[in-house]
Amino acid sequence: MTRPDAEPLWVDDEAGPVVRPYAMTRGRARPRNGFNVISLVTATRAAPPIDVGLVPEHARIIELCQRPLALAEVAAHLHLPLGTVRVLLDDLVARQLVQVSEPRPPATLPDDSVFEALIHGLREL
């Protein structure tokens, strides 16, 4: 599935080795949450507290999410798999260090005004 020659230059691709995430989550493989990839993560504090239960990646998430950032973006910036970030978010949510806001329920659609705003916005791009 990888075609090194076709790798687009603009994809930021410095992902670390795959083994690391497991150490970081101390072997916890399965997140308790099923946060959507577009769930918005917002830190509740300007800086992480001192907490022996936190690893540097937790702190990075708090720094990154001073403004709401989608789960997928957090994962991309940290070069970590989505599943690993979900596990880290479990820890942060449990400590009330971030809020995670899920998008609208999957079976619903936004109303017309949202579609119109999107279409208008795209035309203006």
Add this chain to the structure above:
Amino acid sequence: MDYENSDREDRTILPTALKILIAGGFGVGKTTLVAAVSETQPLRTEEVLSERGVGVDDLTGVEAKSTTTVAMDFGRITFGEDLVLYLFGTPGQDRFWFLWDELALGALGAVVLADTRRLADCFPSIDYFEGQGLPFIVAVNCFDGARQYSLEEVQMALNLDPDVPVMLCDARKRESSKEVLITLLQHVMKGRGLTRKPETVGS
């Protein structure tokens, strides 16, 4: 949910986050389209799947061999303060359906990119979205050297419901890619209430 004693006020306005999937066969131009309309260069995220394809399960004695890393490209378009649209390129292999489910959950709809030289490559995507009841359109990417088929021919060849819009596009061009997204949004808007419940129920 009950969050308290944060050391800053809750002044952050949460935007509404929405997503659209960009699907289609290998090398059909998914990442190119995402790049053409996104406000930043495409970002890449990964999911690690175990051999059984159920997420990062079963970690005891994990070896590099027992997992597969699937990469997804995505981009973002921010509209003002309160609306963010994410575009996710779906991973091109059928055995990653697990990941497709995750990406499709809550998506507004999908764009299936097609290359007329390899039309069959988009069958799996079309089957998937039809099965999920997720609205989609087909955008025929204009590759150099590809024979020009009429849109009706493509529609017939793909055995599409006549309501499904089929259009030409050039994923490298921003205007064309914008038009693709607008066509999808109009299609979703038109079909709302037919396949899925509108939001007004209950609240």
